[in-house]
Amino acid sequence: MPDYGQITIGGGTLSAAWFLGLAAILFTLGAIGVLVRRNPLIILICIELMLNAVNLTLITFARQLQDLDGQLFALMTMTVAAAEAVAGLAILVDISRLREVEDVDELNELKG
Amino acid sequence: MLAVAVFWIMAVLAVLGGLGVIVSRQPIRSILSLVVVMLALSVLFLLLSAQFVFAVQVIVYAGAVMVLFLFVVALLGPGRERRGGRLRFQWWLGSLVGLVFGGFIYSMLQGARFRPPQHTDLSTFGTVQEIGLGIFTRFLYPFELTSVLLLVAAVGAIYLSRGGRVGEGRGAAADDGRVRGEEEPHA
Numbered sequence: 595m596p597d598y599g600q601i602t603i604g605g606g607t608l609s610a611a612w613f614l615g616l617a618a619i620l621f622t623l624g625a626i627g628v629l630v631r632r633n634p635l636i637i638l639i640c641i642e643l644m645l646n647a648v649n650l651t652l653i654t655f656a657r658q659l660q661d662l663d664g665q666l667f668a669l670m671t672m673t674v675a676a677a678e679a680v681a682g683l684a685i686l687v688d689i690s691r692l693r694e695v696e697d698v699d700e701l702n703e704l705k706g
Numbered sequence: 707m708l709a710v711a712v713f714w715i716m717a718v719l720a721v722l723g724g725l726g727v728i729v730s731r732q733p734i735r736s737i738l739s740l741v742v743v744m745l746a747l748s749v750l751f752l753l754l755s756a757q758f759v760f761a762v763q764v765i766v767y768a769g770a771v772m773v774l775f776l777f778v779v780a781l782l783g784p785g786r787e788r789r790g791g792r793l794r795f796q797w798w799l800g801s802l803v804g805l806v807f808g809g810f811i812y813s814m815l816q817g818a819r820f821r822p823p824q825h826t827d828l829s830t831f832g833t834v835q836e837i838g839l840g841i842f843t844r845f846l847y848p849f850e851l852t853s854v855l856l857l858v859a860a861v862g863a864i865y866l867s868r869g870g871r872v873g874e875g876r877g878a879a880a881d882d883g884r885v886r887g888e889e890e891p892h893a
């Protein structure tokens with residue numbers, strides 16, 4: 595049974611599993627960041643890191659299956675990530691007008 | 707051979723940048739580390755013959771979105787995190803949960819079999835023309851929906867960043883009317 599995970603680029607041959615492993619590492623780092631950090635801005639940054647890792651898997655599978663849908667879906671993910679960053683940062687700026695936010699645990703009142 | 711070397715260099719850079727995102731104490735260093743990750747990933751996209759996504763990644767992500775984050779840091783000031791806090795074991799527990807999660811993904815990757823690829827013409831794979839054909843035929847409805855989503859996000863951000871002055875103004879006027887209405891019988 596041939597190994598379909600090999601991707602030939604130029605002269606070299608890469609394994610799709612390497613890209614997937616790198617994406618897994620980056621996603622895990624982002625997840626650890628969301629769990630560990632307290633600054634809401636850094637939590638938003640870690641979410642962006644996780645979205646980027648998912649984009650890498652989408653584009654890896656697009657290349658491995660030679661199907662363009664993965665790349666198109668990655669573009670959609672980028673749009674959603676941009677919208678998420680805009681909304682999250684606007685909420686963060688609005689909250690920080692009322693008081694200084696150092697810790698997301700302080701934002702537990704649901705009334706701003 | 708060159709492709710393999712490029713992959714490993716960019717992979718090491720991306721992992722180091724990812725570590726920098728979650729380790730550095732100042733938000734501005736996290737953001738710049740994330741820019742490093744995004745640029746490294748954009749090179750990998752180019753390696754996977756996704757030229758258009760590479761350009762969008764550099765322009766939109768590493769350019770626009772990260773500049774937005776930098777603006778917010780410039781607006782809010784460099785907020786350092788306090789050491790310690792309510793959850794004492796947060797670093798330890800969070801890292802443990804994250805590593806267990808990473809172990810799950812790793813074990814799922816072991817022994818993975820890949821489906822056989824379709825036989826498309828790789829010389830035009832990922833070009834702007836192919837992406838445009840895909841977006842405006844099969845992905846037309848998702849494309850239009852993302853434009854609506856961006857509009858909603860922009861309107862919401864403008865409303866939030868105005869600081870609720872519209873609502874307060876209207877509320878104050880209503881209060882005045884009610885107070886005057888109540889005082890009239892006394893007078």
